[in-house]
Amino acid sequence: xxxxxxxxxxxxxxxxxxxxxxLTLGSAVLVVTARRVTxxxxxxxxxxxxxxxxxxxxxxxxxxxxxxxIYAGGIMVLMLFxxxxxxxxxxxxxxxxxxxxxxxxxxxxxxxTILGAVQSESFTNRELRPPPLELAPDADGPGGWYAYxxxxxxxxxxxxxxxxxxxxxxxxxYYLLPFELTSLVLVVAMVGxxxxxxxxxxxxxxGRMPGTAGSQESGAGPQASGIAAAAEDGxxxxx
Amino acid sequence: MVIQQLGLHHxxxxxxxxxxxxxxxxxxxxxxxxxxxxxxxxxxxxxxxLIAFQRYLAPSAGLNLVLDGQIxxxxxxxxxxxxxxxxxxxxxxxxxxxxxxxxxxxxxxKW
Numbered sequence: 120x121x122x123x124x125x126x127x128x129x130x131x132x133x134x135x136x137x138x139x140x141x142l143t144l145g146s147a148v149l150v151v152t153a154r155r156v157t158x159x160x161x162x163x164x165x166x167x168x169x170x171x172x173x174x175x176x177x178x179x180x181x182x183x184x185x186x187x188x189i190y191a192g193g194i195m196v197l198m199l200f201x202x203x204x205x206x207x208x209x210x211x212x213x214x215x216x217x218x219x220x221x222x223x224x225x226x227x228x229x230x231x232t233i234l235g236a237v238q239s240e241s242f243t244n245r246e247l248r249p250p251p252l253e254l255a256p257d258a259d260g261p262g263g264w265y266a267y268x269x270x271x272x273x274x275x276x277x278x279x280x281x282x283x284x285x286x287x288x289x290x291x292x293y294y295l296l297p298f299e300l301t302s303l304v305l306v307v308a309m310v311g312x313x314x315x316x317x318x319x320x321x322x323x324x325x326g327r328m329p330g331t332a333g334s335q336e337s338g339a340g341p342q343a344s345g346i347a348a349a350a351e352d353g354x355x356x357x358x
Numbered sequence: 359m360v361i362q363q364l365g366l367h368h369x370x371x372x373x374x375x376x377x378x379x380x381x382x383x384x385x386x387x388x389x390x391x392x393x394x395x396x397x398x399x400x401x402x403x404x405x406x407x408l409i410a411f412q413r414y415l416a417p418s419a420g421l422n423l424v425l426d427g428q429i430x431x432x433x434x435x436x437x438x439x440x441x442x443x444x445x446x447x448x449x450x451x452x453x454x455x456x457x458x459x460x461x462x463x464x465x466x467x468k469w
Binding site for chain 2: 130132133136140143144147148150151156159160163166167170173174176177178179181182185186189190193194197198201202204205206216218219221222223225226227229230233234237238242243247248249282285286289290294297301304305308309311312313315316318
């Protein structure tokens with residue numbers, strides 16, 4: 120029993136890494152192989168949780184929080200809503216299509232290339248150790264698990280101790296321009312999404328045009344005419 | 359028996375495999391939403407890389423604990439949210455016009 124405790128003490132981070140990696144990769148494989156899109160989307164949740172655990176191992180509580188908030192809480196729910204809106208009548212998607220083999224080849228080659236590059240001495244170097252972490256009981260603020268800090272680093276007004284405060288500090292000082300640009304992009308994207316997804320009379324009418332869905336053989340002709348008709352409908356509706 | 363300690367290459371290898379899995383999803387799926395799911399996986403793999411490099415390579419610069427990787431990753435998360443919102447809006451609209459979300463059947467811009 121003592122040996123087991125020692126083992127955990129010594130290799131705890133490795134064991135945790137193995138667990139999170141298994142969770143992440145296992146559910147990622149489910150995401151790309153599940154036959155129903157709903158199942159694929161729900162499989163994203165354990166994947167994101169595993170990645171959040173990896174961020175904890177990398178001593179980045181800010182990323183952990185945002186991973187759970189934005190990915191697991193926001194993006195995944197958005198995807199689920201879209202699926203509920205769109206996939207009502209759609210049956211299981213066939214995973215056996217003619218793209219699987221070339222896609223597998225390309226992805227496999229990519230994985231092999233990346234893994235080969237990772238073998239390089241500059242990454243596997245044992246000297247490459249992250250600086251030790253310690254809980255800072257005197258950290259600014261009410262102490263706590265987020266107060267990880269590099270012991271070499273003194274906390275000060277300009278260099279707050281905790282990862283969270285430091286991130287906020289950097290965002291509003293050194294990285295002010297990226298911060299503002301990102302918020303601008305966010306606003307533009309949200310307004311654009313609302314405008315694109317807004318229901319317009321002309322487009323709804325076009326949805327009933329024959330030959331617009333699933334007509335692979337007839338090519339672009341009927342679809343193009345459907346769009347043209349839709350545009351005309353739209354103009355009529357507006358005029 | 360030599361058990362390796364947790365090193366940078368572990369995270370890089372995991373992120374590489376995750377990226378390849380996402381790439382496979384993007385290339386093999388025919389449903390537009392499933393393609394977006396694959397893109398999310400690839401973005402997450404990039405984020406893991408950024409944080410791992412920050413933790414292992416950047417931080418020992420004296421008093422200035424560098425957080426560049428974390429800032430990059432936060433910006434990427436924001437852009438991923440934008441991408442998901444705009445992408446889903448486009449898919450919604452495509453479904454309204456063409457009554458399909460299969461990427462193969464959306465060939466209006468193909469000559």
